[in-house]
Amino acid sequence: MARAGALLLVVLALPFAALAGFLAMGAVASLLIALRVGVLYPPAGPFVDVTGGRLATMQAGPADGPPVVLLHGASANSADPMGGVGHLLAARGFRVIAFDRPGFGWSDRPGGGADAEPAAQARLVAEALGRMGVGPAIVLGHSWAGALALALALDHPERVSGLVLAAPVGMPMPGPITLPWYWNLALKPPVLWLLTHTVGPPVALAFLREAGRRVFQPEEPVPGYVETSRAALVLRPGTLLANIQDLVGLTSALAGMSPRYGSLHVPTTIVAGAADPIVRPDLQAKPLSRAIPGARLVMLPGVGHMLHYTAPESLADAVSDLAATIRREAAPAPVR
Secondary structure (H helix, E strand, C coil): CHHHHHHHHHHHHHHHHHHHHHHHHHHHHHHHHHHHHHHHCCCCCCEEEECCEEEEEEEECCCCCCEEEEECCCCCCCHHHHHHHHHHHHHCCCEEEEECCCCCCCCCCCCHHHHHCHHHHHHHHHHHHHHHCCCCEEEEEECCHHHHHHHHHHHCHHHEEEEEEECCCCCCCCCCCCCCHHHHHHCCHHHHHHHHCCCHHHHHHHHHHHHHHHCCCCCCCCCCHHHHCCHHHHHCHHHHHHHHHHHHHHHHHHHHHHHHHHHCCCCEEEEEECCCCCCCCCCCHHHHHHHCCCCEEEEECCCCCCHHHHCHHHHHHHHHHHHHHHHHHHCCCCCC
16 A cells, blocks of 8 residues: 555656656756847947946947937847947937946946836936936837836936837727736746746747747848847846746836826927737827827838838937927027
């Protein structure tokens, strides 16, 4: 009887041993992926100290040019907007500063999960700009960072001279995100941490290039995008965790922010691809343009979500036009 009981315990323990072994292999693979990605894509610009850590930047253009701050969307880093439209803006004479958002690229995330809030990230970016002596600046936010750019303008207006929101997320979602029960389990902090530090990176690596293709639909992907944007930086466990936290927390953040948009009095241009299937302009860009006083809406026919790569000239024109408007408004009235 004792032998039978012991055998039963061994049999019952086998699935748990297999799971533990699977997770252990995932943890080793994740470590190797993180090390490899770090070697391939080291920091590409100066760091800026902030409370509790530092933010990484990529910079281009003349130091005395009018400043433009680039903020990237989900699953990305500063190389994404810099590689798309940043160098074009630098060639036009702008001082371009692209930030790795907190927890992305090489930036720290001093508040952990609390830094998923756009307002928390805006506080860190504003602090970094203050330490750099930059601002007010035109702030260009793409996709998720549309919410970040808006938070920056709402809470730190002294750092913002104008907003260019590219395929932005800014309006409340139509309803709460409904997830299957197993996803709700996976999003519990201890389980989420475990997944992003074990099986998450290898799985994400397997789908990286396909994700890089799909994000351009319905347009053709730009050759070399995955390398130019240093997209593999998102594969590291801490960044995967930050990315999921940002996406899950955005719904409630937008619900709290959006009633304040009527108080914005900063020149704003919203640029969106009419064919964007990821952030649909009828649900985001168009109502957002009505919510912000005086906002200008530019719709690009046939363009999808990655307009900073597929229509960079149009986006750079929006920045240049906004800069000209700001200069005109700041010019002293002629003496009569």
